[in-house]
Amino acid sequence: MTKTARHFIGGHWRDDGVDPLGSVNPADGQVIGHYIPGNADLADEAAAVAKAAFEESEWAASPRLRAQALMEIADALDAAKDDIADLVVAENGKIRAEAMGETMAGVSESRYYAGLARDIRGTMQEVAPGKLSLFAREAAGVAGIIVPWNAPVTLLIRSLAPALAAGCTTVIKPAAQTPLVHARIMDCLTSCPSLPAGVVNSINEDGIAVGQAMVASRDIDVISFTGSSRTGKLIQEGASKTLKRVGLELGGKAPAIVFPDADLDRAVREITHGILPIAGQMCVAVARILVHESIAADFEARIKAAVAAIRVGPGDDPANQCGAIIDLDNRSRLLGLINRAEEDGRMILRGQALEQGAFLTPTLFQIDDVSSDLVQEELFGPIATFETFGDEAEAVMKANATVYGLAASVFTTDVSRALRVSRAVRAGTVWVNAHLRLFAEAETGGYGQSGLGRLHGPEGLADFLETKHVYFEPGEVGG
Structure with a gap:
């Protein structure tokens, strides 16, 4: 090296x-x-x-x-x-x-x-x-x-x-x-x-x-x-x-929408995994957890326990589940955002810096003001907001409330609801009962300020190809 x-x-x-x-x-x-x-x-x-x-x-x-x-x-x-x-x-x-x-x-x-x-x-x-x-x-x-x-x-x-x-x-x-x-x-x-x-x-x-x-x-x-x-x-x-x-x-600000009929064990597992890839430094990572108000208390307790159990540390130790922030400057930036979240919202799980290295444990906080820049802006770290909604319309409204539209996920066992909500959410990728499934065959890309064009899949060729029109008059046989 x-x-x-x-x-x-x-x-x-x-x-x-x-x-x-x-x-x-x-x-x-x-x-x-x-x-x-x-x-x-x-x-x-x-x-x-x-x-x-x-x-x-x-x-x-x-x-x-x-x-x-x-x-x-x-x-x-x-x-x-x-x-x-x-x-x-x-x-x-x-x-x-x-x-x-x-x-x-x-x-x-x-x-x-x-x-x-x-x-x-x-x-x-x-x-x-x-x-x-x-x-x-x-x-x-x-x-x-x-x-x-x-x-x-x-x-x-x-x-x-x-x-x-x-x-x-x-x-x-x-x-x-x-x-x-x-x-x-x-x-x-x-x-x-x-x-x-x-x-x-x-x-x-x-x-x-x-x-x-x-x-x-x-x-x-x-x-x-x-x-x-x-x-x-x-x-x-x-x-x-x-x-x-x-x-x-x-950028992205991916919401994960959890309805009352969801398999909550699966939702907790997928969202925990979705918050923490690359220590949250991923544009399609779960950044916002939107939970129906009828299950909010139960789901908060479940997700807090699951995220708190994540072991943070050097990536060469197979026991660790979340690695480092890219550098100390970015860790300091994130710690400042956590301090603000503690003032502007209700802290559910407060992230802490480890003694050595650019490590930061995960943070969850509840915030009701959708217009807050803590909701609106990409934070790019192991931090997620916890928000509630009352019905499908409010869930979709909140999911679409930012300028970003890169990815989202919907958790429900109702197939019709899954299709309705997925269709209404303005995002280039919507996963159902899963988060963070990426592969070469499936296009990714964003709506709004999440970008232009698509990568992966057949459409991934489009940015690199031109269409040429060649006109030709060969005539007709016997003409």
Whole structure:
């Protein structure tokens, strides 16, 4: 874990003589490795290399080559899964089961899009006798992929795999908090013989200059970004100057709605699991628990006991169920929010910082003011609000009361109610009697300020494809 993460441009590793920066384990504050920070000039160079690879290589016109490369990527990630998962634990702070699950999700994603790469089809329409309109689906060009720190494997591959399947070439900016994980993935890609040089390029960063250069670049045709809604708005604004396409998966404030007829044991289990993935640092994590007033007291006691029993600690200890916050600054931010919640609401379970590392135990608090920014804003930590409702209409109103619409869950044994409420909730994903079920075949994305476009599934290709109309007048036989 002492390797230095470098840039990767045109099939070559680069450091350009720049002094490295340290990457820190949030569980103990120790420097576990180093990375070379990049700059706007390197981002521009990588974009030019990716454009040349798109225009001059056979990549965009060779679906079988792309499928083979994606299968090789999947095999390489699978072979390195233990190394990658260990790095995720060390650099991101999550527990190892989550780290391995994330890594294997990246393998699955690569294999899924390897299949789709060979099934990108156009259509034909005969608009009049002897006059044909042909509609081709073509790669959009160079895709810029900006990766967050909270799931550095999955959230890279879920953009990279469809981009490659579509025929795009790419420039990637990994998160400054997880450069070693990213470098290990890039190591895997360098071992794939079917992946031409220049198709995948990567520039590290410790600030915003690389990302800004990618958004502004005339050589980059698509930006795929996962992160906060605030940053997503800035990216969309910057991209407007070149009118490049932007795919954004942004913040969330996922409600879990519990009706009186729900299987309460299952609801408690699913919601507890849903609050705490990646220590709550996940855009689809349960952030709001909405419970019918007739069962509120009973459910509060159940969920408090279940969440309080969660063991928090270093991710390399298999007994621990929740890992670290990404860094001490974010833990301090969350502690400040908990202090505010204690003043503005009724504390059910107060989170505590552990003595060592960026650890924080879970927090639950009741709040009645839906307009409070503690309800409205994404907190991004192991914190959930507890709110009550009287009927379906109020449940839906409260679920839809924020600007976000990424995910939600509904707990009821009434199938008709499940369908009614799921249809009425404004969210890109609604789970019924479950929370946090994600897989390559099913699209994810948001309503409102949770983003634009979809990732995963067949629609995940859409951001990386253009439709071309070719008109042709072959005439008629004997005409």
